Amino acid sequence: MLTIKKKTAALLADRISSVFGSDLVGADELVRMLEYPPDSSMGDLALPCFRLSKSLRRSPVQIAASLAEGFECEEFSSVTAVNGYLNFKINPTAFARRVVGDVFRLGDKYGSSQSGVGKTVVLDYSSPNVAKPFHIGHLGTTVIGHSLKLIHQFEGYDCVGINYLGDWGTQFGKLIVAYKLWGDKQQIERGGVDELVKLYVRINNEIKAEEDASVAENPDAPRHSALGDAARAEFKRLEDGDEENLALWRWFVSVSLEEYQKTYKLLGIEFDSYKGESFYTDKMPAQVQKLRDMGLLELDDGASIVNLDKWNMPVCLILKRDGSTLYPTRDIAAAVYRQETYGFDKAIYVTSAAQSLHFAQWFKVVELMGYGWYDRLVHVPYGTVSINGAKLATRTGNVILLKDLFDEAISRVAEITREKHPDPEECMRIAEQVGVGAVVFYYLSNNRMRDINFVMEEALSFDGNTGPYVQYTYARTCSVLERAGSTGKMNDVPLTDGEMELVKCVALFPEKVAQAMAEYEPSVITRYILDLAAAFNRFYHDCKIIGCEDESLRETRIALTAATNRVLHTALELICMKTPEKI
């Protein structure tokens, strides 16, 4: 399948060499040079000839004129030179026929260039911390990460989605102490992760109180807490394989996971691996030894570090003064394991931009260690989220749990759908798809690097550029097709501007998918969906479809609707949106 640009570039390359007898400009180069004019009245595609003027030693105006002179082919109804631009007007019927034909022929593969066939990509995303709240701060990594996985799968990659759970560390010592002191098994079984969080918050407060008291008593002595000591001791026992503590730890993890699964299910997310931090504890020493053997490790103030001065970065800490490991150590060990296990062509890490330095550092360390695959590591950062203008803070209670966010969204939608759908089950199903979709669409509308101020009212709005708007449009196409009873057929009828705009928009999809993947940017798809929905709604408004008198025109319009329906479906799924046929 060829996109308009590729097809045009191929024709142009021939044209240029036959007119100027020069092979200076290749088709690939021309694809990059071609652009869409700001106004379609100028043309559907344009080649600015300014950059060619140096190599062809002629003025842009002359070049455009020479190329336009007698340039005829069936693809274009006209090729004209305007102020140094070579403007192409597409032959509408042939073009529409080809585009819609591609959509019908390729079905749910339309838009994919299959550029990832035979390659493997590992995606590390979502990764919540066990026994800590799963809140909207995790929405970015979860939704962007999964969307990137879907996009890569669509392009033919073998994908491994990894939920790198925060399931190890001193917080488990604290949790064990807290549970033994105040915990209630049945309460946790009933209340789930919320109860664990309560225990965790309580012990942290008590430890802080003890420390403050110790300072008040003797300002010169270091801060101290008996509970803190107990927590460290329990974690040590856990590390040493104490059965009782291990059992508790497993239980805490499974209770937390159970809760997260509910949210994942709403979003349609499944992971291929849940290997968390705990899995890598025994894989770190080998990497530390390798660093030491290679002479990369330096002692600094008792800690083991890798000096990164040469690369204008602060040192990367590998071991604490007491010899215990750190975050970068674990990430390096995990990357090595994943390369050995999956042989990835790309490993993508979706985390907050706040961690950019951390990733830059350990990526560099991996390179220094001589691992040839260091350049396959990709950090995909995203901006931070605030709520109503205020920063997220567990302590002050300024958090919105993901499950509460989705519950709220769903119940608001349910109030509206209830009138239309008396069947409670159907009503809830639709409310779920639309409510969750509204939040996801809102989040994925922006450039991922932009900081988001999360305003519930806006996220759940139904007007304008929103999830409900595009899902509604999709449902409308479904309804039209159902009433039509067929998927139509492209006939040789003249197309209006509105119809052509829709066809051009459909034709753009493959480019957008490629761009979204190249930039690791799901919002490219989100905005494309908006364009497509708008183009369809204009078409829908201007043209009678089912009620069209002319049979061959009616069939054509139904086919256009079917193509739109197909692409909307594919595109929505790429950004973790459900596609309800009725709303």
Add this chain to the structure above:
RNA sequence: CUACCCGUGGCACAGCUGGAUAGCGCGUCAGACUCCGACUCUGAAGGCCGUAGGUUCAAAUCCUAUCGGGUAGGCCA
């Protein structure tokens, strides 16, 4: 102090591998449709693209400086 990210109409955002009159949504005002689904569509008002220099035939887009906001920076993750 150093590094990275962001700074586009009242609000929230596209456009940034330089290219033809800077786009979309919300809000405001005025219309159309009320039909294939409660929706949607059309038009108007509103921007010296943070500021100042520079490169170029051409700068919202590249470079430099500067201001404002955010994030990170050795024993947390």
